[in-house]
Amino acid sequence: MPENPEVPDAAExxxxxxxxxxxxxLAHPLRMRLLVTLRHHGPATASQLAERLGESSGATSYHLRQLATHGFVADDPERGKGRERWWKAADKGVMLGNALHNDPNPEVRGAVNTFIHEVASIHDQELSTWLGTMHDWPDTWAAKSDFSDFTLRLTPELLAELDGRVHDLINSYRNLAVPEDDESAAQVRIHLHAFPLKKPHTPDA
Structure with a gap:
């Protein structure tokens, strides 16, 4: 999943x-899964990605080329041998510009919906995988994982401020010097969902 599907205007x-x-x-389920896989697991060939995702190599090859056309992936020449083509992610994440939600083109608004729903689907898959495998991890990881939720009363502006602060805090942990050979460390996924609840219907007096 793209790491930052939607954030305030602050730079990431x-x-x-x-x-x-x-x-x-980008707004295609397989393309988004290909990009997320390359980000999380590093460079790979179309065949390797096909095996990991349960797709045909023809499908992964086609969609990797489409991703390359738009600059989301690039060749990794250090790994390629002969006709074997390795791909790598070109950046660490993507985010939606705020104007896309109100774009007058219905195709763009449809792409926004596809993108957001696929991000939610990827988050759901990742959480389900963790729940199904958490007992394979040391007890310390299960104890430190988090499933918190909160309900606050905010304006849109306050929500944007809160979201920006959370992103700033998360980004401050990106460059911590955790040694590559530290076996107690692992990639950690942090999902952030923030949305208003539908107001309850109030019957007429």
Whole structure:
């Protein structure tokens, strides 16, 4: 999943802001899963990605080329041998520009919906995988994982302020010097969902 599907206007490190053209090039379930896989697991060939995702190599090859056309992935020449083509993610994440939600083009608004729903689906898959495998991890990881939720009364502006602060805090942990050979460390996924609840219907007096 793209790491930053939607954030305030504050800059994020190595994160690409989508425009209408690039959004339409990315908003496809397989393309998004390919990009997330390359980000999380590093460079791979179309065949390796096909095996990991349960797709045909023809499908992964086609969609990798489409991702490359829009600059989301690139060749990794250090790994390629002969006709074997390795791919790598070109950036660490993407985010939606705020204007995309109100774009007058219905194709763009449809792409926004596809993109957001696929991000939610990827988050759900990742959480389900963790729940199904958490007992395979040391007890300390199960104890430190978090499933908190909160309900606050906020204005849109306060929500944007809160979201920005949370992103700033998370980004401050990106460059901590955790040694590569530290076996107690692992990649950690942090999902952030913030949305208003539908107001309850009040019957007429």
């Amino acid at each position: 490190p190595d994160v690409r802001t989508l425009d209408p053209r690039s959004l339409r090039g």
